[in-house]
Amino acid sequence: MKRRRQAVARLSDLEADRGQTVPLGEGHCTLFLHQGKCFAVGSMCPHQNAPLHGAIIRDGQIICRRHGYRFDATTGNCLTAGGYGLPVFATEIEGDMVYVSYWEADG
Numbered sequence: 001m002k003r004r005r006q007a008v009a010r011l012s013d014l015e016a017d018r019g020q021t022v023p024l025g026e027g028h029c030t031l032f033l034h035q036g037k038c039f040a041v042g043s044m045c046p047h048q049n050a051p052l053h054g055a056i057i058r059d060g061q062i063i064c065r066r067h068g069y070r071f072d073a074t075t076g077n078c079l080t081a082g083g084y085g086l087p088v089f090a091t092e093i094e095g096d097m098v099y100v101s102y103w104e105a106d107g
């Protein structure tokens, strides 16, 4: 496994408190700019696979639009029902650029 770090978005392009899905590696992640921090999570809700693009975040909790399940933006833990975990990725902000780190399988 190799750790990769990718520039994914300009901070100034992100709308506060609303998810924006961007390419990451060979897949995607969804970014949330919230209370001065940037969170990156998997782009699909683990409940029934709804896209998290456009979802809102409130008090550190991402709320899926389909059935309203809530996820802790830091841990990815589902706060509504057991058994649903959302992948989370480390983020860094440098100037106006948002970077996300992820693990890539050795090919």
Ligand code: FES
Binding pocket: 045, 046, 047, 048, 049, 050, 064, 065, 066, 067, 068, 069
């Ligand atoms: S698909 Fe997200 S809460 Fe059901």
